[in-house]
Amino acid sequence: MSLDTTETKVAPKRGMSILFSLTLLGLLLFLWLLLAFSTNSFWTPNNISNLLRQGAMTAILAVGQTFVIITAGIDLSVGAVVGFASVILAWLLAAGVPLWIAMGITLLVGVAIGMFHAFGIVRMGLPPFIITLATLTSLRGIGLLITNGSTISISNDAFTNFARADFLGVPSLFWMVIVVAIPAYVFLHLSRWGRYLFAVGSNREAARLSGVNVNRTIYLAYILSSTCAAFVGILLASRIGIGNATQAEGWELQAIASSVIGGTSLFGAVGSVQGPLLGAFILATINNGANLLNVNSFWQRIITGALIILIVYFDQLRRRGSR
Amino acid sequence: MTGLHDLSHRHDDTPELLETDRIPPGTPILELVGLQKKYGAVEALKPATITFLAGEIHAIVGENGAGKSTLIKLLTGVIPRTSGEIRWCGKPVPLADPNEAIQRGINAVHQEVVLCPHLSVAANMFLGDEMSSGGLMRKGAMTTAAQNVLDDLGFNLPAGETLANLTIGQQQLVATARAAMRGIRFLIFDEPTAYLTRQESAQLFRLIRRLQSEGVTIVYISHRMEEVFELADRVSVLRDGTHVGTRLIGETNDAELISLMINRTIEQIYHKEKLPIGATILETKNLSGPGFNDVSITVRAGEIVGLYGLIGAGRSEFALGLYGRHPCTGGEVYWDGNKVTINSERKAMDLGIALAPESRRDQGLCLNLPIGLNINLPVFKRLSRGLTISRKLETTNADKQINDLKIKTPTRAVLASAMSGGNQQKIVIGKWLSHGARLFIFDEPTVGVDVGTKAEIYRLFAELLKQGAGIILISSYLPEVYELADRLHVFRQGRLVASHDYRAASHEDVLTEAIGV
Numbered sequence: 001m002s003l004d005t006t007e008t009k010v011a012p013k014r015g016m017s018i019l020f021s022l023t024l025l026g027l028l029l030f031l032w033l034l035l036a037f038s039t040n041s042f043w044t045p046n047n048i049s050n051l052l053r054q055g056a057m058t059a060i061l062a063v064g065q066t067f068v069i070i071t072a073g074i075d076l077s078v079g080a081v082v083g084f085a086s087v088i089l090a091w092l093l094a095a096g097v098p099l100w101i102a103m104g105i106t107l108l109v110g111v112a113i114g115m116f117h118a119f120g121i122v123r124m125g126l127p128p129f130i131i132t133l134a135t136l137t138s139l140r141g142i143g144l145l146i147t148n149g150s151t152i153s154i155s156n157d158a159f160t161n162f163a164r165a166d167f168l169g170v171p172s173l174f175w176m177v178i179v180v181a182i183p184a185y186v187f188l189h190l191s192r193w194g195r196y197l198f199a200v201g202s203n204r205e206a207a208r209l210s211g212v213n214v215n216r217t218i219y220l221a222y223i224l225s226s227t228c229a230a231f232v233g234i235l236l237a238s239r240i241g242i243g244n245a246t247q248a249e250g251w252e253l254q255a256i257a258s259s260v261i262g263g264t265s266l267f268g269a270v271g272s273v274q275g276p277l278l279g280a281f282i283l284a285t286i287n288n289g290a291n292l293l294n295v296n297s298f299w300q301r302i303i304t305g306a307l308i309i310l311i312v313y314f315d316q317l318r319r320r321g322s323r
Numbered sequence: 324m325t326g327l328h329d330l331s332h333r334h335d336d337t338p339e340l341l342e343t344d345r346i347p348p349g350t351p352i353l354e355l356v357g358l359q360k361k362y363g364a365v366e367a368l369k370p371a372t373i374t375f376l377a378g379e380i381h382a383i384v385g386e387n388g389a390g391k392s393t394l395i396k397l398l399t400g401v402i403p404r405t406s407g408e409i410r411w412c413g414k415p416v417p418l419a420d421p422n423e424a425i426q427r428g429i430n431a432v433h434q435e436v437v438l439c440p441h442l443s444v445a446a447n448m449f450l451g452d453e454m455s456s457g458g459l460m461r462k463g464a465m466t467t468a469a470q471n472v473l474d475d476l477g478f479n480l481p482a483g484e485t486l487a488n489l490t491i492g493q494q495q496l497v498a499t500a501r502a503a504m505r506g507i508r509f510l511i512f513d514e515p516t517a518y519l520t521r522q523e524s525a526q527l528f529r530l531i532r533r534l535q536s537e538g539v540t541i542v543y544i545s546h547r548m549e550e551v552f553e554l555a556d557r558v559s560v561l562r563d564g565t566h567v568g569t570r571l572i573g574e575t576n577d578a579e580l581i582s583l584m585i586n587r588t589i590e591q592i593y594h595k596e597k598l599p600i601g602a603t604i605l606e607t608k609n610l611s612g613p614g615f616n617d618v619s620i621t622v623r624a625g626e627i628v629g630l631y632g633l634i635g636a637g638r639s640e641f642a643l644g645l646y647g648r649h650p651c652t653g654g655e656v657y658w659d660g661n662k663v664t665i666n667s668e669r670k671a672m673d674l675g676i677a678l679a680p681e682s683r684r685d686q687g688l689c690l691n692l693p694i695g696l697n698i699n700l701p702v703f704k705r706l707s708r709g710l711t712i713s714r715k716l717e718t719t720n721a722d723k724q725i726n727d728l729k730i731k732t733p734t735r736a737v738l739a740s741a742m743s744g745g746n747q748q749k750i751v752i753g754k755w756l757s758h759g760a761r762l763f764i765f766d767e768p769t770v771g772v773d774v775g776t777k778a779e780i781y782r783l784f785a786e787l788l789k790q791g792a793g794i795i796l797i798s799s800y801l802p803e804v805y806e807l808a809d810r811l812h813v814f815r816q817g818r819l820v821a822s823h824d825y826r827a828a829s830h831e832d833v834l835t836e837a838i839g840v
Binding site for chain 1 (some may be wrong): 381511522646648669672680684686687689690691692696697699700701703706707710711712754758819
């Protein structure tokens with residue numbers, strides 16, 4: 001195995017990944033400046049809170065998704081889990097279950113869905129793509145069965161006001177991003193379980209022979225992803241005041257796109273917490289800006305696609321250049 | 324017997340230069356004059372002047388990082404040279420891209436098989452060069468033609484089989500056959516026997532000699548001295564990017580080549596100290612599991628127990644079974660005299676067993692992660708304070724192993740994939756040194772590792788033994804286990820067939836037992 005030692009590949013060190021994050025942050029600020037100067041309505045408190053609310057839910061999904069992608073997996077079900085969780089919560093509330101208990105049960109349903117994914121992957125040997133694709137369609141089906149194809153409205157005002165509320169002038173939904181992101185950062189970058197996610201994504205067998213409990217690590221990743229999704233389901237229910245199984249259609253793709261824009265590698269073992277957060281808000285800004293500029297919503301989709309290609313391409317160039 | 328070149332269906336469209344440039348054997352076919360390659364400021368190959376004669380087998384030896392890979396890449400047009408001249412048949416040539424090299428008849432068989440595992444053997448042999456009529460592939464004709472080539476070469480391989488179903492060794496032979504049928508005049512082998520069994524190696528050697536008799540010039544790169552002496556007519560030595568000399572094989576010996584390569588004598592490589600042997604650490608009684616049967620061995624503190632056998636004899640399976648990777652189906656394991664059940668890797672590690680597995684790439688390392696993370700992987704629990712990892716403990720531990728083992732890297736943040744084979748092996752070892760263990764299992768620790776690093780690894784064994792550890796050394800390279808093991812067990816077909824004390828049996832006896840004739 002006489003690999004050439006002369007082309008030394010240095011890992012995206014902390015400095016390097018900070019640089020990448022700063023580039024993304026720069027892009028985000030550039031977009032904001034651009035929109036602030038080209039429209040009258042962008043830089044208004046109303047629109048900024050709206051933007052933060054729009055981005056918040058994708059951001060939380062993207063963080064959960066990133067854990068899974070780092071293990072070289074994928075979770076296609078998160079959008080369906082969001083819709084499903086909103087149904088479960090509305091259903092429980094309609095049945096008279098107290099709010100806090102209903103939210104706790106909804107989060108546990110998220111945990112259970114994640115466990116089922118990991119069970120399919122670890123015990124049944126199914127590819128992550130397949131098992132999460134299967135739950136993507138079945139969860140929507142179960143949700144529709146529960147609601148009989150309609151929606152369940154939520155009458156708890158304290159709950160539905162939450163999503164519209166501000167705290168210290170910042171939308172409460174954005175605070176939820178911080179509530180998720182800080183523990184997520186500690187988990188992924190500072191704890192040993194985070195290192196195990198990277199190791200499993202890089203080489204499962206080597207991780208196993210080094211004493212890493214690979215199965216447990218995979219369970220952990222999928223549980224975190226589904227639980228984040230169930231949490232977003234609660235937030236969505238609060239925002240729209242109903243439980244509806246068909247909500248959050250396509251959000252899984254938004255989450256994956258945010259993660260990838262944020263520098264996560266779909267081959268596993270590369271990723272961060274701050275990257276997907278920035279990615280999610282960049283996507284939200286593009287959508288928001290396109291609306292304000294009266295750009296046809298069909299164009300928004302095209303622009304998003306082009307942006308994914310561009311950013312990931314530049315990231316590839318950067319990685320190649322840093323060798 | 325038909326010549327290999329006649330088997331090539333591309334014979335008609337091979338470039339004219341092949342015909343016009345016929346030159347008599349023994350005269351220079353390829354000359355390197357002051358050939359140099361720089362990567363930035365690093366001089367990977369210092370100006371080298373080497374002449375290859377038509378129809379010779381020219382061995383190139385050197386440690387990892389000595390410049391062998393760079394030389395191959397220059398000769399096959401994969402990378403451009405920085406300065407110097409390459410003369411082909413007496414005329415300077417650009418040799419600037421791989422296609423030019425192939426057109427001139429220069430081809431290389433790489434150590435790692437670079438073929439498509441899902442395609443058939445025949446499809447791989449004809450890949451990029453398919454026989455077709457009217458735009459449709461002539462699959463049957465290709466399979467027949469490929470089978471003829473394989474039979475003619477004496478490789479007992481089915482052309483219709485899917486490549487992935489063959490062993491790595493057999494795949495290597497397919498790669499060789501592929502190169503051999505392409506109208507070659509100059510063929511480079513890069514460590515071709517690293518994954519081959521003895522029989523496969525013998526087949527390969529027959530093929531090499533046959534190509535030579537048909538006028539093909541062979542460049543043979545290997546770490547194994549006995550192969551160089553068996554095959555080569557001349558040998559060139561590289562050290563640290565410098566061409567330090569070329570010798571006729573009859574006018575040199577092991578000792579001289581090794582001293583040219585590393586400035587060290589052969590006795591200093593197999594560094595064996597007489598150490599006192601202590602209490603029994605591990606004993607297996609009639610242990611059975613997937614791939615091994617009824618194995619009883621004892622490992623005591625301060626001793627090396629060697630497991631020798633052919634590839635697939637069940638030694639690695641035994642090691643993995645002992646380490647809890649695969650469940651054992653029968654027999655007992657005693658640790659310090661107490662009966663234990665090892666049903667997971669974690670359990671083995673907690674007892675004090677460490678395993679440096681057979682394949683660095685597949686089992687040993689997370690290649691696209693930093694060296695530091697790889698070294699710390701088994702011990703993150705110890706490096707954590709509360710919920711988080713202590714950055715200080717993490718860096719000190721990684722840096723300590725990097726310094727102690729002399730891993731050649733600027734920082735611990737370099738990816739493991741950027742390291743040479745020898746340095747990668749050191750990372751695997753460092754991982755287990757930082758974990759600390761009382762029984763170390765080293766499975767083929769020196770495959771693809773140069774002589775200098777080998778000597779370092781053997782010296783490390785002695786260090787571990789002095790600290791009271793026991794070692795199980797698994798190797799397919801007989802001199803290594805023979806010279807180092809205090810007790811040598813021979814495996815054949817999953818069973819332990821013979822055991823000897825240090826140097827109690829001859830090489831021939833051990834070999835016979837392993838092959839089972």
